[in-house]
Amino acid sequence: MKLTLDIWRQKGAADAGRFETYTVEANEHMSFLEMLDVLNQELIGSGKEPVAFDSDCREGICGMCGFVVNGVPHGPADNTTICQTHMRHFHDGERLRLEPWRAAAFPVLKDLVVDRSAFDRIIQAGGFVSVRTGAAVDGNAMLVEKNKSDRAMTNAACIGCGACVASCPNAAAALFTGAKIAHLGLLPQGQPERTDRALNMVAQMGKEGFGHCTTIGECEANCPAHIKLEAIAQMNGDFLRAVFAKREEAAGGGAG
Amino acid sequence: MSVATKTVTAPPSFSRAGVLWASTVGKKALMALTGILLSLFVLGHLLGNLQLYFGRDSTGAYLINKYAEFLHHNKPLLYGTRTVLLVAVLIHVVAAFQLQLGKGAARPIEYHQKESVNSTVSSRYMFWTGVIIFFFVLYHLAHFTLGWTGVPDFKEGDVFHNVTAGFRSGIAPLLYVIGMIGLGLHLRHGLYSTFQSLGAGNPAVSQWALKWAAVVATVIALVNLSFPLAVLAGLVKG
Numbered sequence: 234m235k236l237t238l239d240i241w242r243q244k245g246a247a248d249a250g251r252f253e254t255y256t257v258e259a260n261e262h263m264s265f266l267e268m269l270d271v272l273n274q275e276l277i278g279s280g281k282e283p284v285a286f287d288s289d290c291r292e293g294i295c296g297m298c299g300f301v302v303n304g305v306p307h308g309p310a311d312n313t314t315i316c317q318t319h320m321r322h323f324h325d326g327e328r329l330r331l332e333p334w335r336a337a338a339f340p341v342l343k344d345l346v347v348d349r350s351a352f353d354r355i356i357q358a359g360g361f362v363s364v365r366t367g368a369a370v371d372g373n374a375m376l377v378e379k380n381k382s383d384r385a386m387t388n389a390a391c392i393g394c395g396a397c398v399a400s401c402p403n404a405a406a407a408l409f410t411g412a413k414i415a416h417l418g419l420l421p422q423g424q425p426e427r428t429d430r431a432l433n434m435v436a437q438m439g440k441e442g443f444g445h446c447t448t449i450g451e452c453e454a455n456c457p458a459h460i461k462l463e464a465i466a467q468m469n470g471d472f473l474r475a476v477f478a479k480r481e482e483a484a485g486g487g488a489g
Numbered sequence: 490m491s492v493a494t495k496t497v498t499a500p501p502s503f504s505r506a507g508v509l510w511a512s513t514v515g516k517k518a519l520m521a522l523t524g525i526l527l528s529l530f531v532l533g534h535l536l537g538n539l540q541l542y543f544g545r546d547s548t549g550a551y552l553i554n555k556y557a558e559f560l561h562h563n564k565p566l567l568y569g570t571r572t573v574l575l576v577a578v579l580i581h582v583v584a585a586f587q588l589q590l591g592k593g594a595a596r597p598i599e600y601h602q603k604e605s606v607n608s609t610v611s612s613r614y615m616f617w618t619g620v621i622i623f624f625f626v627l628y629h630l631a632h633f634t635l636g637w638t639g640v641p642d643f644k645e646g647d648v649f650h651n652v653t654a655g656f657r658s659g660i661a662p663l664l665y666v667i668g669m670i671g672l673g674l675h676l677r678h679g680l681y682s683t684f685q686s687l688g689a690g691n692p693a694v695s696q697w698a699l700k701w702a703a704v705v706a707t708v709i710a711l712v713n714l715s716f717p718l719a720v721l722a723g724l725v726k727g
Contacts, residue, residue, distance in 0.1 A: 304604035404595035444595035445513035445588045448682035454607035466690020472514045
């Protein structure tokens with residue numbers, strides 16, 4: 234199958250960037266990234282600069298890859314990453330536009346590669362989780378409601394790819410931050426730091442320059458990890474509760 | 490013997506209102522709360538206006554005029570309600586503007602191509618339907634509360650006369666149609682999103698809210714629109 238690709242080329246953060254058009258011969262069994270590998274080999278062979286794109290596991294679980302194909306983050310396949318999208322989703326002669334995530338908090342480093350350190354800083358703002366050390370406790374000593382453990386697992390599936398931000402008309406990071414707050418907040422192990430975690434992660438999300446959530450739902454529809462809008466409500470609830478529950482640290486640090 | 494000294498600094502003070510206002514999540518919660526107040530007003534306003542259809546009582550006075558007199562007679566109620574509504578509008582509008590500016594800053598370079606995969610028109614244009622409602626309310630106040638425009642022979646307190654005279658001429662009914670389309674779209678998403686903004690994310694609740702928000706918004710917009718249309722059609726006349 235023959236494809237025409239309009240790919241965003243940008244040398245670095247300072248470059249304005251532009252679309253350039255390429256043609257590539259692919260077959261339907263290739264993954265999307267393998268198709269780009271073929272294009273890059275041709276570009277290298279003819280002495281041109283290959284197209285920079287992020288990838289790592291190519292199994293849809295690491296969250297490294299991701300760009301916008303024809304206006305849809307991770308391309309047209311439902312709820313999967315671009316590395317797990319195969320060329321059978323496209324047809325011969327199709328024209329595809331490849332564009333990087335667009336958000337102030339995700340500056341373009343090169344071509345289709347963006348800097349997602351903002352997500353790392355939101356995670357760091359979440360701080361630590363208190364865990365017991367010493368002898369292992371009995372596996373069933375801590376009771377967790379089945380429904381909550383399922384929801385915690387659903388939210389823990391977030392791979393931090395950034396498709397939620399990319400698809401959101403407001404460039405909000407609410408689904409990502411919501412998933413991170415919810416997956417710990419739902420479990421007993423996450424309770425000791427729950428208040429500060431919600432306050433600090435939401436504050437960091439604002440500092441990074443992400444937009445606000447207006448419950449449009451594009452993030453949920455584009456999430457390769459099937460994170461639900463419910464995660465955002467959980468974040469909102471945790472944050473609002475934390476604003477009222479937060480207590481000043483006692484001067485002197487209390488007895489201890 | 491050496492004495493270890495420890496400098497005790499006061500912990501940074503935590504301003505709850507400040508933290509709420511500084512975050513997008515807190516601002517959205519305030520918009521949800523003020524939105525609930527404004528929605529309740531819209532509902533009350535609609536129920537009161539239904540008296541337009543009930544004609545006169547045994548003394549020959551129009552019911553809607555008696556109701557208007559009752560509302561205006563009770564000054565604490567009148568000015569209390571007006572103050573609460575004004576504050577709610579102020580918070581709602583200022584928060585919306587700040588969030589909209591933040592949205593622009595969050596994506597300085599637009600996509601060359603962007604598709605909507607799964608979202609409603611009402612959810613994507615909340616800010617702009619809000620702008621429509623804002624200007625509609627200003628026009629509505631000038632039209633029927635102050636009598637500055639569009640009502641020939643405006644009589645303060647004679648609501649029945651003002652409404653029947655104000656909708657028979659000019660472009661007023663058309664402006665009301667535009668205003669109610671804006672209101673209907675805004676409520677259709679706002680009534681649902683309110684649950685999400687305040688932390689009620691149980692899918693059973695959200696799905697219920699999503700469905701009923703559409704029904705309630707449609708009913709409110711259509712009933713409100715029935716007033717100018719009924720006057721235009723000659724079903725209500727003085």
